[in-house]
Amino acid sequence: MMFFMYSMLAVSSMSLAIRLALKKPAIVEDKATREIKSYLKETSHWADEARNAQRSYQRLHAEYMQKAADFERLSPAQKNANRVALNELKLHVEQRRLRVQKAQIRYQELAY
Numbered sequence: 001m002m003f004f005m006y007s008m009l010a011v012s013s014m015s016l017a018i019r020l021a022l023k024k025p026a027i028v029e030d031k032a033t034r035e036i037k038s039y040l041k042e043t044s045h046w047a048d049e050a051r052n053a054q055r056s057y058q059r060l061h062a063e064y065m066q067k068a069a070d071f072e073r074l075s076p077a078q079k080n081a082n083r084v085a086l087n088e089l090k091l092h093v094e095q096r097r098l099r100v101q102k103a104q105i106r107y108q109e110l111a112y
Helices: 002-022 031-072 076-111
Strands: none
Touching: 031 076
16 A cells, blocks of 8 residues: 555656656746846837838828929819818828927937
């Protein structure tokens, strides 16, 4: 009877030891590593945001300039019809410019 108990204990101990040996060791992240990863992720995000906002702003600004030039060639009746659309586009360009500034300022705060 004692032999049976000792053999069961030995088998279960070996089984536990094998399972522990096969498990991958846990990757230990300390606070500094997490902060560095977070900083790099945020910096990358704001760099991408600044780049994308700048590209979008340039596209919208070119579109606005083209429409403003076209607006001057319209008849007075057509100008009245298109004035609201042109003002909305101008507002959108201004909002995009502010988005570019915000992204650039935040990126510079993080990067420098």
